[in-house]
Amino acid sequence: MMIALAMLLAAAPPTAVEVRRLPADDARQGVASGDGALFAIDNRAIARIDPVSGKVAARWQGDEAHFKHLNSCIVHGRALICAGSNYPDLPMASRIETFDARTLEHRSTREMGPGYGSLTWVDWHAGGWWACYANYDGKGGAPGRDHRATTLVRYDKAFRETGRWIFPDAVLDRFAPRSSSGGVWGGDGLLYVTGHDRPELYALRVPEGGGVLELVATIAIPTDGQAIGWDEHAPRLLWGIERKTHELVASRLPVVASP
Secondary structure, eight states, X not given: OXXXXXXXXXXXXOBOEEEEEEEOTTTTSEEEEETTEEEEEOSSEEXXXXXXXXXXXXXXXXXXXXXXXXXXXXXXXXXXXXXXXXXXXXXXXXXXXXXXXXXXXXXXXXXXXXXSSEEEEEEEETTEEEEEEEOOSSXXXXXXXXXXXXXXXXXXXXXXXXXXXXXXXXXXXXXXXXXXXXXXXXXXXXXXXXXXXXXXXEEEEOOTTSEEOEEEEXXXXXXXXXXXXXXXXXXXXXXXXXXXXXXXXXEEOOOOOOO
């Protein structure tokens, strides 16, 4: 009996433990953490939220003519760097929007143009920018492409391409019919990625020089995909969103054993 229980526990997928929830009306696309705040992200709105009280300290609302679809943000120094696109319009076009993290004043737009797909997330790691371009089956998808064309691209600090990867079938099957909505580099050297709908997080190894990303572990999380962000103070505390209830949700991730 003890042997059977041990085998069952060994086979069980690693699971994140929920720690906290905060209501946030703008929690419809993703969340970021940094500069002493949490940021709830919507298509054309960002709220800076005090992580202790949960109160909104600042809020930005964008013009729909320019800000079609924000997907995710990260805090980089004093800046909030956000990935955006023209989803569901075609041809796909992508932008990186920069805001002041304190005031949420919009600072600049970098046009990424058409290319690999619809930009859903961007992160800074190891001296370069990492950007994920989503592709979809059906709505928002380009003719001749589907979710299997989702692509990870690495750029240098001047946004010159330096590498490119695609996702493994085991992850693409879980993305279908949508794509990756969130991604952050972990301190353990693994890339952690979410899809659009499933309560799962995929820990991936990134081979040098491009190619196919390697799935290391699938972690159960308490939220259904969307954009994510590490807590700036607590190791392995990951923030996500619950779209149905408009909440920011923190969960503690187990350590991933990397073979």
